[in-house]
Each structure stands twice: as structure tokens, then as C-alpha cells.
Amino acid sequence: MKIGTDMDSFTAHGFHDKHIKVEGFIWGVATKAMAIRIYLRILGYVVTLAIHISNIVYMRSFHQGDVMKDPKIRAYIGIQWRFITCWNFLFQMVYACLGLTCDVLTLVNSKNKRYELPKLFSQGRKTLFSAIVWPSTFVVATLFWPFYLYDKSLVFPDFIDKILTPLSNHVIHSFIVPVVLWEIMLQPLTEPRNHMKNALILFIYTVVYFIVLFYTAVEQRLWIYPIFEKADGTIYTPMLMVYSCVLTNIHYRTQWYVASYLWGQPITKERIVNTKKRIMSKLGYLRMLGYGVTLVMHIGNLVYVRMNMTEEALGDKRVRLFGETRHRYFTCWNFFLQMIYAVLGLSCEILLLRNAANKNYKLPKHLKGCRDTIFSALLWPVTLLVFTVFWTLFFYDRSLIFPDFIDKVLTPVSNHIMHTAIVPVVLWEILLQPRYEPKSHMKNIAHLIVYMLVYLSVLVYTYIEKGQWLYPVFKKIYGTVYFPILILIVTILLFMFYHLQWSISYLVWGKEKTKKEKQKKTR
Incomplete structure (x- = not known):
């Protein structure tokens, strides 16, 4: 990310006049507005890290005493890091660290108008959010709560209440959504011309998790989520997997509509000409999903x-x-x-x-x-x-x-x-x-x-x-x-x-x- 690039995002969304050069006072006002956004993002990253780290420590405090005599709880603790929920908040923490590093570097070098972040940082930040953090967060929230409200035992058996309080439950299943919404409202997100890289990363992430899911079922003779135990031996298991993949793809696509609504995208002749091709390319992504x-x-x-x-x-x-x-x-x-x-x-x-x-x-x-x-x-x-x-x-x-x-x-x-x-x-x-x-x-x-x-x-x-x-x-x-x-x-x-x-x-x-x-x- 460049200082100039962030500045361009302002000019591209209403701060630019082709007859006025962004100099002096105007540059100063825009830079201050940009800095405010950066400070708000930094606040978001710090809060995210503080809440998730505190929640991990808080949950760990229950892993002692008589509660550990329950074999179900011991089995649950043994596989706790294989839950997609844990993967998700860990990725949120990684992204928060990366975003914090990027924004601090940007502020430190704010006087240098030509400064740009190392490509590994800037591209890694965009890819991590778009390909994993956003879709994974919404998949966790939209899969967990419907099943929880329909039948809690399908995703959250009663014995887990002994080590996971309602507060911790909301941190890992509800608070995660405001985290990504805060980010997308403060960090301009531009839809890439080609989604292949993001789609490939998201595909690998999904495949790896399914492998962990099945490996755990074979190794431990235990499904991570009780819903799979109930669906085991029926057509509902592959149906549930397909549904999860479709939902993941939908959430991945949703972020671009949200970003377009928040930040807008200039309508150009090139976009109009390529509309048909872009629509047809969606069929290609669906075929790749298949x-x-x-x-x-x-x-x-x-x-x-x-x-x-x-x-x-x-x-x-x-x-x-x-x-x-x-x-x-x-x-x-x-x-x-x-x-x-x-x-x-x-x-x-x-x-x-x-x-x-x-x-x-x-x-x-x-x-x-x-x-x-x-x-x-x-x-x-x-x-x-x-x-x-x-x-x-x-x-x-x-x-x-x-x-x-x-x-x-x-x-x-x-x-x-x-x-x-x-x-x-x-x-x-x-x-x-x-x-x-x-x-x-x-x-x-x-x-x-x-x-x-x-x-x-x-x-x-x-x-x-x-x-x-x-x-x-x-x-x-x-x-x-x-x-x-x-x-x-x-x-x-x-x-x-x-x-x-x-x-x-x-x-x-x-x-x-x-x-x-x-x-x-x-x-």
C-alpha cells in the first residue's frame, strides 16, 4: 500500500477534481482524513488482538480441576484447535498483526509521499482478508448460529458449557463479524480483475480443513461437530459439505458488493464492454467449484x-x-x-x-x-x-x-x-x-x-x-x-x-x- 495509493482512493471516491491539483491545503486535509482512518484501523486491530488473546487465556483458566475428569471434555480439549472456529479467530489475529504492521509503517513514513509498503506486506494483507478472513468469518457465523438456534446439540453440546461461557461463545462466534465489517468500512477494497489467486487460496484452505475433519474422525473415532455424527452414514454428509462450499463461495462474492456499496467503483467504458465476459466468467468459477x-x-x-x-x-x-x-x-x-x-x-x-x-x-x-x-x-x-x-x-x-x-x-x-x-x-x-x-x-x-x-x-x-x-x-x-x-x-x-x-x-x-x-x- 502506498501513501499515494491511499490518497488515490480518496480522489477516486469524490475528493478529486480534474481542474484542481491536490496540493497544499487540500493535500493536508486529505492526508489528515486518511490518517484518521489509519488510526481507527489500528484501534480495531488492537481491540481484536486484546479480545481474542484475553478470551484464549480466559477459556484456558477453565481447563483444570474436576471438570477435567469428564472424558468428553478431555476429548474436546484434545481437538480444540481443529475446530474451524479456532482457525478463524487465529487468522483474524494474524491479519490484525499484519494490518497493524502495515499501518504503523505507513504512519512512520507519512512525510514521504512516494513511500510504499513492501509488496509482500501489501499484497499479503489484501489476499489474507479477501481470500480467507472475510469468507471464513461469515461461514463460521452463518453456519454456527442457525444450527445453534435450531438444535444446540448439533454444534455445541451441553458439556462444553463447563469450559466455554456464553461470553466466550459470543467472542468466537459473534464478535468476529464486527471485526471484518470494521475493516471493510475503513480499508478501501478493490475487486481484482482476476479472482483465480483468491479462489485457489480459499479452495486450498477449504480442502485442508475437510482433510483435518475426516482425519480426526478416523484417528479419534470422533467427529469434531456432532452434526456430522448424526449425518454419518447418510447422504446428508456430502450434502452438508457441498452446502458449506457453496456458502463459502457466496460469502467470498458478497465482500465485493459491500465494498462497491461503501467505496463505489467508477463506471468506465472498459467495464461496460467487459460486462458480458465477467458474467460468463462467473460460470467458470462455479465450474471450478464443482x-x-x-x-x-x-x-x-x-x-x-x-x-x-x-x-x-x-x-x-x-x-x-x-x-x-x-x-x-x-x-x-x-x-x-x-x-x-x-x-x-x-x-x-x-x-x-x-x-x-x-x-x-x-x-x-x-x-x-x-x-x-x-x-x-x-x-x-x-x-x-x-x-x-x-x-x-x-x-x-x-x-x-x-x-x-x-x-x-x-x-x-x-x-x-x-x-x-x-x-x-x-x-x-x-x-x-x-x-x-x-x-x-x-x-x-x-x-x-x-x-x-x-x-x-x-x-x-x-x-x-x-x-x-x-x-x-x-x-x-x-x-x-x-x-x-x-x-x-x-x-x-x-x-x-x-x-x-x-x-x-x-x-x-x-x-x-x-x-x-x-x-x-x-x-
Whole structure:
């Protein structure tokens, strides 16, 4: 941050007249106004540090005596720094220290109009607030209090009252909001042209926390928040994670509307020209959110399943065989394909964002072609096939597709991630990424046929090698006419699902956008 830069923020918001040079008296008045803001920010940083540090000491004072005999309290204290609430107020304290350093340096060098802060400080301050402190603070407040008021036991069990008073509770869940509001009202915040860096940092922060959350559940056999314990084994666990990610993204975007309202942004010809591009880029951020959630969901589930394969579970020969051949299941092929596509899609979106300033930039032809082909030819039809066939057989007779012994290593949550959550993944993509129906479907159909032939070969090879079919349904119908009939039904379903995507694309994006848009632009 420069002295001059802070001064520019005054001139950009009503203190500038193109016919008047900011000199002498006017410069002095503006500098005093700027200094007042700095002093108020410093006051805010000091108060933030004082309250959080005092609250930590105050909470620690209860960690003694008879209260420590309660095993629940000991377990809670052992994982207290893994709560997102603690991460949040620690980041507020780090930001307060950084902001205090920046403002003190600015005041010390106020007589030097050309002085500017070290780039590491100025950029670090902006990034830390925008990418982590603001969204994290509002996520904590807006997730905690609704659950607390609905059912306190979901996020704040009664035993915590013994070591966390109502005052401390409000410090870490309520006071945190005025802290960031004070900052945004006193520190001009300008929306960056490219959100990629902030989005990446926020994504990493979210992923790391989810890893800590699941690691704690595996290590301690205890969920950090009771709501996850109640949702464990149901579809609500991944739904809660997705909801948290969406809420985080919403709060990140909100700060720019607040900043725009408080500080204003000059309307220029360039902004008007780029309005359409900026709106379309939001779809890119939403797609990136989808890719990130997909990767976190599937990688987290893989780790979770691996953790459940204990020596006790593997003592069952059927479970051991399942563990040895698990990567040959069609379901596993599908979610691996979803992960590969998510990485590919993330790479494409990052390239587009990095080259957003270049109006003529286009993705490399092979990269774009690979992305479109994987989704259209494989991911979409295969995902719908897995979902349809699995749940149809599961509800008819689960022993045909999902024998009881698998429950020892595959919880209901993992089951829903692999067989239910996969559908929202492809729907999210088709709703946010315009799809262009090819003039000829021959290439896509060829890819799909090869993919299915390779899997059929693996299926038969496993039967020859292990003497057992991967899916019990084949054991029951092998050697009967129903075996080729099932293969035929699967083939028909694949082709139906393949063609269904184009109808959905027409419905969402319109026929002109999905088939003729490129031809119109080139004329």
C-alpha cells in the first residue's frame, strides 16, 4: 500500500477534481482524513488482538480441576484447535498483526509521499482478508448460529458449557463479524480483475480443513461437530459439505458488493464492454467449484474406505477378495473418470482465467477436444448407467449387486458418494458448460464402445483369474439367455443416455447456442 495509493482512493471516491491539483491545503486535509482512518484501523486491530488473546487465556483458566475428569471434555480439549472456529479467530489475529504492521509503517513514513509498503506486506494483507478472513468469518457465523438456534446439540453440546461461557461463545462466534465489517468500512477494497489467486487460496484452505475433519474422525473415532455424527452414514454428509462450499463461495462474492456499496467503483467504458465476459466468467468459477468439490469428495471417500479396511474386516475372505479387486468395479472406473475430468476441467478453467485479458485466446485444440470427448462420450452416459443399474438392482434385491459383507468396509455415505452423488456432478457440468452437438457422433460412439469392450474384457478376465464374477448378478444368470439380454439392455441404456445429454443441452442453452453459435460468429 502506498501513501499515494491511499490518497488515490480518496480522489477516486469524490475528493478529486480534474481542474484542481491536490496540493497544499487540500493535500493536508486529505492526508489528515486518511490518517484518521489509519488510526481507527489500528484501534480495531488492537481491540481484536486484546479480545481474542484475553478470551484464549480466559477459556484456558477453565481447563483444570474436576471438570477435567469428564472424558468428553478431555476429548474436546484434545481437538480444540481443529475446530474451524479456532482457525478463524487465529487468522483474524494474524491479519490484525499484519494490518497493524502495515499501518504503523505507513504512519512512520507519512512525510514521504512516494513511500510504499513492501509488496509482500501489501499484497499479503489484501489476499489474507479477501481470500480467507472475510469468507471464513461469515461461514463460521452463518453456519454456527442457525444450527445453534435450531438444535444446540448439533454444534455445541451441553458439556462444553463447563469450559466455554456464553461470553466466550459470543467472542468466537459473534464478535468476529464486527471485526471484518470494521475493516471493510475503513480499508478501501478493490475487486481484482482476476479472482483465480483468491479462489485457489480459499479452495486450498477449504480442502485442508475437510482433510483435518475426516482425519480426526478416523484417528479419534470422533467427529469434531456432532452434526456430522448424526449425518454419518447418510447422504446428508456430502450434502452438508457441498452446502458449506457453496456458502463459502457466496460469502467470498458478497465482500465485493459491500465494498462497491461503501467505496463505489467508477463506471468506465472498459467495464461496460467487459460486462458480458465477467458474467460468463462467473460460470467458470462455479465450474471450478464443482471440480474442486468432486475431487475432495472422491479423494476423501477413497481415504475413508481405505481406513475401513482393517485387519478385522479383511479377516473375511469375501472382504479380502473385494479389496483386491475393488479397482475393477465399473463404479470405481466411473469415479476415477470423474476425477480425471475434474483435473482436466480445472486446468482448462485456470488457463482461461490466466488469459482472460487476451480476447483472442482459445484453449489448445487437443485440450478442449479431450475435455469435450471425455464428458460426452464417456462420463455422462457411464455415470447415468452406474446410477440407474445399481439402484434398480439394489432396491429389487441388493444381494445381486451389493452383498451384505461389503457393509463392513463400505458405509452408506461411501455408497451414496459412489452411486448417488456422481449424478449431481455431471448435471452441474452440463448446466454450466455449454455443450455443442457434433455433426457426426461416430467418434464419440467409437470411444464409448472401446471403453465398454475393455471393461467387459476385465470382467471376463477377473472371472477366469479368480473364478468369481465381480457382480453376483452375473453368477446367477451366467449360462442362461438372461446373460446376453443383460448385456443388450446395458448397451441400449448407454446409447439412450448418450443421446439424452443433447436434449438437455438444447433445453438449457438453446439450439442456436449448442449447434450453430460458432458458425454465426465466423461469418
